[in-house]
Amino acid sequence: MQRRTFLLAGTAMLFLPIPALAEPLQATLYKNPQCSCCEGYAVYLRDNGFSVQVKPTNDLAEISRKAGVPAEMQGCHTMFIDGYVVDGHVPVNVVRKLLSEKPAIAGITLPGMPMGSPGMVGTKTETFTIYSVTKDGKPPAVYATE
Structure with a gap:
């Protein structure tokens, strides 16, 4: 009986959808044309299973603002992934x-360019505080610390 159960379970797994982790997560990253750390961040994402299209732009602040990121909370590049x-x-x-929890927010931000953060040079010297942002005017709130 155990052999039959094992064979049925194994066969069923062949026909189940492959988890989303099998396919790279698709992302579009907007960056200032002169910024090299943004390229480093794109490489970091690719090394971690993301497919990243990089688009240089001179309208980065406006793109971030329209996405719900207040000026004082903006980082040096803006990425869109799975609706966030x-x-x-x-x-x-x-x-x-963020992608697994799917909260009802516009997205998340790590303001500025902290030393030692992914894509940045140097050694991490502080805890990173990542904030959630919305488009409805609510103030940013702490989403995670790292």
Whole structure:
């Protein structure tokens, strides 16, 4: 009986959809044309299973603002993935958390360009505080710390 159960379960697994992790997560990253750390962040994402299209733009602040990221909370690049905005050098585990939890927010941001964050040079010297942002005027709230 155990052999039959094992064979049935194994056969069923062949016909089930492959988890989303099998296919790279598709992302579009907007960056200032002169910024090299943004390219480093794109490489970091690719190394962690994301498919990233990089688009240089001189309208980065406007793109972030329209996505719900207040000026004082903006990072140095803006990424769109699965209906969310991810602004700045957010660690990949926090991006994955966002995509798995699917909260009712516009997205998340790690303001500025913290030393040692993904894509940035240097050693991490502080805790990164990642904020959630909305488009309805609510103030940003802490989403995660890293």
